[in-house]
Every structure is written in C-alpha cells, then in structure tokens.
Amino acid sequence: MGKIGGIAVFLPKFTNNMEFIINIKDSKSSARTGTIKTDHGIIETPIFMPVGTLGGVKAVHTQHLEENVKAQIILGNTYHLYLRPGIEVLEAAGGLHKFNGWDKPILTDSGGFQVFSLNHRRKIKPDEGVWFQSHIDGSHHLFSPEKVMDIQRSIGADIIMAFDECTPYPCEYSYAKNSMRITHQWLERCCRRFDETEGKYAYSQTLFPIVQGSVYKDLRRESAEFTASMNREGNAIGGVSVGEPTELMYEMTEICCSILPEDKPRYLMGVGTPANIIECMAMGVDMFDCVMPTRNGRNGMLFTWNGMLNMRNEKWKFDFSPLDENSDLFADQKYSKAFLRHLYTANEMLGPMIGSLHNLHFYLDLVKTARKKIEEGAFATWKDEILPMISRKL
C-alpha cells in the first residue's frame, strides 16, 4: 500500500505487482468472480468502473462514489487529462489520486479512442504515432506509444492502457487488418517503454494491452493471440460498442474471451447497457466501463431493476412514489419520480446529479449482485430472470 492511515509512505518503486485471484467459477457459463489487488486497494470482479474523464466523475461527488455507489475503481482519460489540467500539474500534485482526492484504484485509457474520434483533426504516421489537434484550442500534439506510456506514468493510474487504434464501425476488412497490425506494433513499443520505466510515485502500475480487429473473426483471433502472447497482467478488448449490432459485439467478445488467458482479468472497453454487461460477464469478462450510466443519467434516462425510465416523460408528472423504494440509496428513497421529472424538465442541475448518482449506484449494485449469484451458483438462472426485466422500457 502506498498509503497507511492517510499518510503517504515511501515504499520502493515497483513496475509491476498487480495480483489477480479467481474466487469462484460458474459451472454453466464462463462467468467467474475474482479479486484484483493493487497498491490502492482491492477490486472485486466482475466490476463496473465509473468514468471520470477529466479526473472527476461527472455530476457525482467523490463522497457519494465512495459511500453510496461504492465504486472500487474509476477511469480517467489520458487525452483529456493531458490537455487539462496537463501533465505538469498532475506531476506536481503527485499523480491523479492526489489531485482528485480519489484514494482507490484508477485506470486510465490511452487516449487512442479520443484521438481517433477527432477525424479530420488527426493524422496517423505508423512509425511515429498520431498527430492531432486539441479540441480545445486547436494546438498540435503527437501521441506516440512511448509518449502515451510516459503520460500515463505521470498521471499515475494503477492500470494503464496500451496506445491502440480503435477502428470505427463499419470498417473495411483491409483497413481493419492494417490498423490491427499497427496496433500490434505500437503494443510492442508500449510494452518496451513501460518495462524500461518505473512508476513516478510510491506505488506500482500495470499495463493492459488491447485486442482490436473490428468485427472480423480471423482478425479478432489473430489480435487476441498476439495480445495474449505479450503476457501482461491483464488484457482488454477494444473496438467494440462503436455502433456495431449487439450480436456482432457479443460474437467478437466471445472469440476474444476464448483466447485471452483465463487466469488474467479481461476488460471489455466501453460496454455497455446492463444487459450487455451481464451477457459479457457470462463469457468471462471481469471489468467494464461505460459513460452510459452518467451520460444517460444527465439526460434523464434511468436504469432500474424493473427496466429503463425516461424521467422526462409526462407519465411521471403525478407519480409521487420514490424513485426506487427497494434501493438503499438516499436519493432513491428521498426523491419522488414526479420531483425528478420536474427537475429535468426545468433544466435544474439537480436532475442530472440525481440521475447520474442513481445510475452508477444501480450499475455497481448490478455487478455486486452478479458476483453474489456466481458465488451462490445461481448466476445462469438469475441472468435469465433479470435480463427481460432490466431491458424493459417503462
């Protein structure tokens, strides 16, 4: 541990010492529960990781993340944090944990997804990396595999991601294949740089590579095999949930999970709806992240055990029942559907605040319940029961 009783303790620097233990394997699917140990504490898997793009989870107090949502790990975004507040500030703070006051584990994505989303504002030079223009001020920057490793060393997340090209959907086979090869070359460069360097703070970091290959089975197999061969402490599946049909996403995830080693955590990037998460958990995915609970929460779309609620709907106008009477979240008991609808329709910030908090609480409750069901040997039955419920539109 890098912290004991709130006081920073200067321990020797590690480059690598994450531990993953599988606790229980489901007999009827590939689902399993496990524990990831990091220097900022443990993570129970399967886990959902709230997205804190700029270092803070949008519209949610850190206190609520800790005490109510019971988040065990949050995400930061390399591209966004590099631009604002900037690496100089993060280094001066002693890393992102010290900067944002989140003492538990953090994972940073590599910025690949954001940089490639810039479309006309970026240029790929495989031997170098990607030149891009900031979405804030148009300034020019280069992200190379090496630079992205260095930036993530400075941000100081516990789990950092390789710099990849996240292909869009649809994507031509030839483009996907070439892009995957570049991603693999970059992965080798990422691993080399990561292994040559050390964490900048008094705790260890670990690097996860990312499988690409778009919606092509052979490419996914090739990429998963290459990724597995790098023998890192965990592996990620990227390039899914970018607009492809859900069935294709499941198919690609299943292929990747069948190849990526069972004894290491598998992280499915950017997925998804509650149903997506349960389905992919059954394929052996251990870690999930998605902006959906916070983004939809800001827009008035709430996830519950009974289905999805559009809180802007007229139908809640006179519904004074609590948001969710079975929930242990204060906001679910305290606020009525009618009040929440009023806040959204009047564009009051409190609406998005309650919605984001509620959705994250639900997502973490979902994965916690799933872990319990796996441990009880009741996962398959539970999955069949709840999938139609949580997917309903109310």
Place this chain on the structure above:
Amino acid sequence: MGKIGGIAVFLPKFTNNMEFIINIKDSKSSARTGTIKTDHGIIETPIFMPVGTLGGVKAVHTQHLEENVKAQIILGNTYHLYLRPGIEVLEAAGGLHKFNGWDKPILTDSGGFQVFSLNHRRKIKPDEGVWFQSHIDGSHHLFSPEKVMDIQRSIGADIIMAFDECTPYPCEYSYAKNSMRITHQWLERCCRRFDETEGKYAYSQTLFPIVQGSVYKDLRRESAEFTASMNREGNAIGGVSVGEPTELMYEMTEICCSILPEDKPRYLMGVGTPANIIECMAMGVDMFDCVMPTRNGRNGMLFTWNGMLNMRNEKWKFDFSPLDENSDLFADQKYSKAFLRHLYTANEMLGPMIGSLHNLHFYLDLVKTARKKIEEGAFATWKDEILPMISRKL
C-alpha cells in the same frame, strides 16, 4: 407538528401559529438571537435561507443541505413553482414539502419580484393585480393579491409572503410613492384573503407583509409603519439589494428595523454578501436569503473566512492545499484548490456542485457563528474583526 416519526398525522388546520422567542439581545447593537417555531420545526435566528427557486436548491443534494450545510429553512419561488411543476401537481403531492422531500420549514416569496422583472411582459392593473407572460411559453397569467395567497396556500410553505411591487433602482420618487401605495392596498387584500382561508395541509402557515418605499426615507417610514400596523407574526423588508449603493441599502434597512416591532422576526429580502448580512444583523434583522452563495458558487466565486476566492484564477493551478482546511465540510477537506480550478476551467458540473455546497456551508456557518457571538456578548468585537477578513479578494 404535522409529522411524527415520518408519518403524516392529521391535526386540526391552523391558519396561524408561528411562535417567535427572542433569546439574547446584544448590548452594543440591535442584533439578537431568537427561535422561530413552525409546524415543520424550529429555526434559530439570525438565519440564512438557501434559495430553492424551483423547489430544489440548485446543484445541492437535499442530503447535503440537511447534513452538511445544516440549513434550517429553504426558500421556494411562487412564480416559478406556479409555472413548473404547477399548482395541480403540488396539490396532488400534498404540498411542496412532500413534493421535494424537504421536511423542514419552507418560505415562499410571492412572485412579485419575478413578475416585475419581466418588464415588457407584464402590465399592472392596481385594482386587479399584474398580468404577465410566462418566460417559458409566453402564456398569459394574472397574479392578484388573492390569487397569490391561494397559490401559496397550495404550495404550502410555512411562511408565505404578501404580493408586492418590488421597485427597481433607480426609481423616481413619484413612482416609488405610487407603487408603495399599491403595495399597501394589495397587502390589505392579501391579509384579508389569508385570514379568510385555511392551510390545505395538516400544518399552519403564516403571512409576512413586505415594506417597500425604494431609497426614500419618508416612504420607508410610512411603509414600515403601515406594515407594522397589520400586526402579522413577522415582517419583511423588500426592494433592497436591487442595485442601489450599499450605504443606501443599510440606511433603508436601519429605518425599517427601527419601526418594525422588535418582538417579531424581521426578514431582509435578497441580502446579500457575508458583510451585508453581518451589518444588517447588527440592525436587528433575523432572516436573510440570497442567490449569491449558489449563483457565485456556480461561477467559481467562493466565500471563505479569509476572503473571496475566484477559483478560475490561474493562481490556484498548482495549489494542492485543501479548499478550506479548517472547515468540517467533507468537500472542503477532500478537494484541493487546484482540482476545483480544473473542474471550473474544464466546465465540469462537479465544480459548480462543490462551489454551491461550499458557499452555502459557509453562509450557514457564518450565521451560526454570529448567533454564538451574540450569545457570548462578543458580537461587536467579532464583527469588527471579521468584516475586513471576509471581504478580502484573494
């Protein structure tokens, strides 16, 4: 009490039973501490009342208002609540307390200030009231003294305000005089309607009249005398803090306080900065409200015991010290100035959320400390000491 152990108890309806007790009078000023008893609990005075225009305090969770800010009473706005969610919804909910989940006292302003702010979208017909167009959809509405009483009966605040014309600044003497006369006529109509009607829910309400008279001493005296003669359970001073110089605001407040009865709470509407509040407390004001802590909090302007901080300022970029290390608020200890600056500059909602919470916590801490100092006989010394401190710009 209308509620015992969270269960609504149907008691006989009262029209009027607020109680006000003066606890300690300061020997060197007109400041005093007191207790207002309402059916939704007690209010310790002097008090600051956070503004919840649309029923919720902007960007602040009700849980934090209760547990951290320790607000004792919040404000709602008749104009806004009448338009959204509308009286039908509020009545169906069983009043605003049931609708927004705030079980403690609520005060509603009468909508006079908002309606008169509509400028070209309203027309005064003294015998009737004011015709105005909704700022939301342009629909036409009439607010008469009687209607505003009826609406506030439906909203169900513990303390409701008379329907007045809030004159702007600057304001011609002749306009101010005529306007004041209309306000007085309307006040008589408000009192009549209020006394003829009963609360719609299982608790009592009380009506406060409002002194007007712009910045003219003779008008303020006349208005304060007329207001006092109505013999209500509390009195308010309106038409201040509308752009006039601070010294004029103090002068008008002092005149009003000297005439309004000492044994009833005095409420200074829409005031103000921490310094304004302390100064007017010394004149005998017991209740304050203002959007300043929440509005400035949203904009990055923070009030502290050491002065005012503009959190967007470059100077905080590398300041990793907590927002306020002497505060008992989790947000003040948890978040650094640098992180908060980052949230504001990146337009993250969490910035305004933290700023609003911090400022309200400070305002309530300010009035709590003032009460303590009055009780200790140390108010005058404390006032002289802290005024230069809290007014500094850092």
